[in-house]
Amino acid sequence: MVFCLPALLGLLLAVPSALGDTATARVGATIVEAASLQTSAALSWGQVTPGPAGGLVTLAPGGTRLLRGDLAERGGLLRAACLRLATPTGAAYSLLLPASVTLRGPAGAPAMLADSFVLRAGGAGLPAGGAAVVYIGATAHIGPNQAPGLYCGDLPVSLCYH
Amino acid sequence: MTPPVPRRGALGRRPGLHPLCPLVLACLCAVPAPAQPWSAPLGPGSSVTDLAPQAQAPLSLSRTQDLSFGSLIPNGGGTVTLRPQGNQRRTTGSIVLMTTPPARCAQFYITGEKNAAYSVMLPDSALLTRDGGSETMAAGAFVLKSENSNKIHGSGWDRFTVGATLTVGADQRVGVYTGLWYVTVAYE
Numbered sequence: 001m002v003f004c005l006p007a008l009l010g011l012l013l014a015v016p017s018a019l020g021d022t023a024t025a026r027v028g029a030t031i032v033e034a035a036s037l038q039t040s041a042a043l044s045w046g047q048v049t050p051g052p053a054g055g056l057v058t059l060a061p062g063g064t065r066l067l068r069g070d071l072a073e074r075g076g077l078l079r080a081a082c083l084r085l086a087t088p089t090g091a092a093y094s095l096l097l098p099a100s101v102t103l104r105g106p107a108g109a110p111a112m113l114a115d116s117f118v119l120r121a122g123g124a125g126l127p128a129g130g131a132a133v134v135y136i137g138a139t140a141h142i143g144p145n146q147a148p149g150l151y152c153g154d155l156p157v158s159l160c161y162h
Numbered sequence: 163m164t165p166p167v168p169r170r171g172a173l174g175r176r177p178g179l180h181p182l183c184p185l186v187l188a189c190l191c192a193v194p195a196p197a198q199p200w201s202a203p204l205g206p207g208s209s210v211t212d213l214a215p216q217a218q219a220p221l222s223l224s225r226t227q228d229l230s231f232g233s234l235i236p237n238g239g240g241t242v243t244l245r246p247q248g249n250q251r252r253t254t255g256s257i258v259l260m261t262t263p264p265a266r267c268a269q270f271y272i273t274g275e276k277n278a279a280y281s282v283m284l285p286d287s288a289l290l291t292r293d294g295g296s297e298t299m300a301a302g303a304f305v306l307k308s309e310n311s312n313k314i315h316g317s318g319w320d321r322f323t324v325g326a327t328l329t330v331g332a333d334q335r336v337g338v339y340t341g342l343w344y345v346t347v348a349y350e
Contacts, residue, residue, distance in 0.1 A: 023345050027231075031236060
């Protein structure tokens with residue numbers, strides 16, 4: 001047995017190291033909050049008096065107003081729409097604005113159109129996650145001799161992740 | 163008195179050896195050696211060294227990168243599949259994927275016998291638990307892609323990546339989820 005035992009041991013010791021190996025790894029994922037989008041202020045073009053030809057009222061995101069065409073300045077509340085949004089850290093997203101919306105006024109009065117929506121983010125712009133404030137301006141199309149009254153519409157804003 | 167002359171058999175048997183030793187050795191020689199044959203034929207004058215096989219280089223496996231599905235919004239739940247090619251994610255349901263931190267496949271580095279084929283054993287599933295909580299998610303359908311088709315390169319190494327599928331609940335609680343899993347490799 002003096003001869004056989006070393007040979008047997010040599011074989012047994014060689015086998016385990018050649019059988020294989022095992023490694024441990026981690027697996028991870030992070031669940032984040034969905035974005036929130038809240039209206040802080042509605043857009044207001046103020047008051048104008050249209051002439052026979054009508055015209056355009058443009059309100060910039062900064063709140064300044066520009067009249068074009070046959071319109072008379074009448075003051076009123078000038079205010080860009082304001083949205084507050086919170087997005088997850090690392091989110092890549094954009095805000096989608098409509099091409100146009102309809103503004104409806106007194107019964108029987110023709111509707112007006114609002115378009116050319118412009119968005120401006122406050123502070124350093126739209127962040128990649130976190131809180132942000134966004135201002136939106138637009139242009140209202142005033143028809144010839146547009147009937148007096150309050151004209152309102154809905155402005156849908158969508159947040160789209162990339 | 164003349165001392166007795168030891169009898170020597172075909173295997174060079176010496177005094178004190180069990181008569182069955184040659185048979186045992188013969189049986190050992192009959193065990194299939196996947197990598198290399200015995201280095202010397204059995205015969206007169208053979209020694210233990212002569213009989214030792216040239217053993218395969220041991221397989222060694224190390225993890226070089228953990229598996230991460232990145233960040234996501236459940237948005238009703240679904241699955242996220244991370245393919246082992248290119249770290250690309252695919253979803254089912256309405257899950258929203260965040261771009262940072264990026265998703266990454268697990269990566270492993272293996273060394274062993276040159277040109278030897280090897281197999282990889284992956285788990286059926288792994289459980290991810292929310293840090294600081296008890297909520298869980300399950301990862302399954304682990305899939306690997308070897309750089310050299312599960313074969314050690316001529317230079318003695320190979321690499322492979324592993325992807326999986328994560329199941330996300332509709333009301334999955336916000337947080338960081340982690341878990342452990344194991345990979346075993348063996349020669350084929």
